[in-house]
Amino acid sequence: MATQTKSSPKNTKKTGDSASQENNNGHQKMFDAVLSRLDTAAKKINLSDDISAILRTAQKQVLVSIPVTMDNGKVEVFEGYRVVHSTCLGPSKGGIRYAMDVDLDEVNALAAWMSFKCAVANLPYGGAKGGIKCDPRKLSSGELERMTRAYTRAMADVFGVDKDIPAPDMGTGKKEMAWIVNEYANIKRFTEPGVVTGKPLTIGGSQGREAATGRGVMITTLEAMKVLGLNKKSATAAVQGFGNVGSHAARLLHEQKIKIVAISDHTTAIYNEKGIDVAKAIQYVQNNGNTLKGFNGGTEISNAELLTCDVDVLVPAAIQNQITEQNAHDIKAKLIVEGANGPTTAEADEILSEKGIHVVPDILANAGGVTVSYFEWVQNRTGHYWSEEEVNAKHDKNMILAFENVWFNSKQFKTTMRTAAYITALKRIGKAIEYRGKY
Numbered sequence: 001m002a003t004q005t006k007s008s009p010k011n012t013k014k015t016g017d018s019a020s021q022e023n024n025n026g027h028q029k030m031f032d033a034v035l036s037r038l039d040t041a042a043k044k045i046n047l048s049d050d051i052s053a054i055l056r057t058a059q060k061q062v063l064v065s066i067p068v069t070m071d072n073g074k075v076e077v078f079e080g081y082r083v084v085h086s087t088c089l090g091p092s093k094g095g096i097r098y099a100m101d102v103d104l105d106e107v108n109a110l111a112a113w114m115s116f117k118c119a120v121a122n123l124p125y126g127g128a129k130g131g132i133k134c135d136p137r138k139l140s141s142g143e144l145e146r147m148t149r150a151y152t153r154a155m156a157d158v159f160g161v162d163k164d165i166p167a168p169d170m171g172t173g174k175k176e177m178a179w180i181v182n183e184y185a186n187i188k189r190f191t192e193p194g195v196v197t198g199k200p201l202t203i204g205g206s207q208g209r210e211a212a213t214g215r216g217v218m219i220t221t222l223e224a225m226k227v228l229g230l231n232k233k234s235a236t237a238a239v240q241g242f243g244n245v246g247s248h249a250a251r252l253l254h255e256q257k258i259k260i261v262a263i264s265d266h267t268t269a270i271y272n273e274k275g276i277d278v279a280k281a282i283q284y285v286q287n288n289g290n291t292l293k294g295f296n297g298g299t300e301i302s303n304a305e306l307l308t309c310d311v312d313v314l315v316p317a318a319i320q321n322q323i324t325e326q327n328a329h330d331i332k333a334k335l336i337v338e339g340a341n342g343p344t345t346a347e348a349d350e351i352l353s354e355k356g357i358h359v360v361p362d363i364l365a366n367a368g369g370v371t372v373s374y375f376e377w378v379q380n381r382t383g384h385y386w387s388e389e390e391v392n393a394k395h396d397k398n399m400i401l402a403f404e405n406v407w408f409n410s411k412q413f414k415t416t417m418r419t420a421a422y423i424t425a426l427k428r429i430g431k432a433i434e435y436r437g438k439y
C-alpha cells in the first residue's frame with residue numbers, strides 16, 4: 001500500500017493539465033471559495049495575518065493507494081485521501097466521501113469547511129475530511145467492504161479517538177462506519193467505538209444521528225424564517241438532493257407544515273405545486289434502488305429548473321457548485337439554506353446578496369450532523385447512552401445557539417450570514433491559536 005504524506009498548501013496556482021482538470025471539476029473553485037470567504041471575514045475583524053496564514057493551509061494531507069481484489073478476481077487500485085485541516089480546537093473531525101470526482105483539492109476544501117463548521121457549532125473539534133475516488137453504486141457490497149477495510153488500514157495512524165475521527169459523507173453511511181470501527185479494532189486489538197461516528201445503533205451509534213443533518217437544516221430554516229418574518233404556514237420549499245440530508249430535511253420541513261413543492265436526485269427532479277407527499281417519495285426511493293426516477297408524485301422537471309423554482313425556501317442538499325454566477329440571477333427563493341457543502345460559489349454569493357436573498361451558509365445549516373456526531377463520541381467515551389428525545393433536545397438547543405451567534409454577528413458587522421458565520425468561527429479558532437501560542 002503506497003502512502004504519501006503531503007504538507008504543501010493547496011492555495012498555490014497550477015498550470016497545464018492539472019489546472020484545467022481542477023477547473024473542470026470545480027474543486028479549485030471550492031478551495032478558492034474557502035479562501036475568499038476567510039479573507040472577507042478576516043478583514044472585517046482585523047484578524048492577524050499570522051492566524052490567516054495558518055488557516056490557509058492544511059496541517060496534514062495523506063494520499064494512499066488502495067489495491068482491492070474485485071469480485072472478478074482482478075485487482076483494482078483506488079486513490080484514498082485524508083486531509084486534517086486544523087486541530088486547534090481539538091481532535092479533527094470530518095466525513096469520508098465515496099465519489100468519482102474526489103481529489104485532493106476537494107478534500108482540502110471540505111476539510112477546511114469542517115474546521116469552520118465545528119467552530120460555528122462550538123464543538124471541541126478541528127476539521128478534517130477523507131474520501132476515495134470510486135463510484136460506490138458500481139461496487140458490490142463485498143468490494144465496498146474490502147475497499148473500506150483497506151482504507152482504514154492505510155489510515156490507522158491518522159485516525160484516533162483523540163486524534164482524527166471520521167464520519168459518513170456522500171456515498172457512505174452506517175455500514176461503512178461499522179466496517180471502519182471493526183477494522184480499527186482488529187488493528188489495535190481493542191474496541192474504540194469513538195474512533196468513528198455515524199455507526200449503527202447496536203455498535204455504539206447515537207439515536208438521532210442519521211437524521212441529524214436534515215434536522216439541523218430544519219431548525220436553522222425555522223430560525224431564519226423567524227428573524228426574516230417569513231410565515232411558515234404559507235411557505236413553500238424546494239429541496240435538491242434526496243439522500244441522507246435532502247430526504248430528512250424535506251421530511252422534517254414537511255412535518256413543520258412547510259409545503260415541499262419540488263424534490264430531486266441525480267436521476268430526476270419532481271415538481272408539484274400542491275405539495276409532494278414526502279413520506280411516499282422516501283418509501284418510493286427505498287423500494288426503487290435508491291433513486292427517485294419514475295416517482296409519480298408530480299411533474300418531471302430538470303435539476304436546473306428546481307433551483308430557480310418560485311419558492312420561499314431553497315435547500316440545496318446534493319453536491320457543490322450548484323448556485324453559480326450563471327444561475328444566481330434567476331433564483332427566486334427568499335431564503336437559501338445550504339444542506340450540502342459548498343453548493344454556492346463565491347461569485348454567486350455577491351449576486352444573491354445584491355438580490356436581497358438570504359443564505360444560511362453550509363457551515364451553519366448542515367452542522368447538525370457533526371453536532372450529533374460529537375454527542376455520539378461523548379456517549380461512546382462515557383458509556384452512557386441517551387434517548388432520541390434527549391439527543392434531539394440537545395441538538396436543537398446547540399443549533400439555535402449557533403444560529404443566534406451568527407445572526408448577532410451579521411447584525412453587528414452589517415454583513416451576510418455567510419461572512420458572519422466565518423467571523424464566528426475565526427474568532428473562536430483565532431483565540432485558540434493565540435492561547436496555544438505561536439512559536
Ligand code: NAD
Pocket residue numbers: 168169170171172213240241242243244245246264265266267303317318319320339340341342366367369370
Ligand atoms: P447522499 O449520498 O446520501 O445523497 C446525495 C444526494 O444527492 C442523492 O440523492 C443523489 O442522487 C443526489 N445528487 C447527486 N448528484 C446530483 C446532482 N447532480 N443533481 C441533483 N442531485 C444529485 O449524500 P448526503 O450525505 O445526503 O450529502 C449531501 C451533501 O450534504 C454533501 O454535500 C455532503 O457533503 C453534505 N453533508 C452531509 C452530511 C451528512 O451527515 N451526511 C453532513 C453535512 C454535510
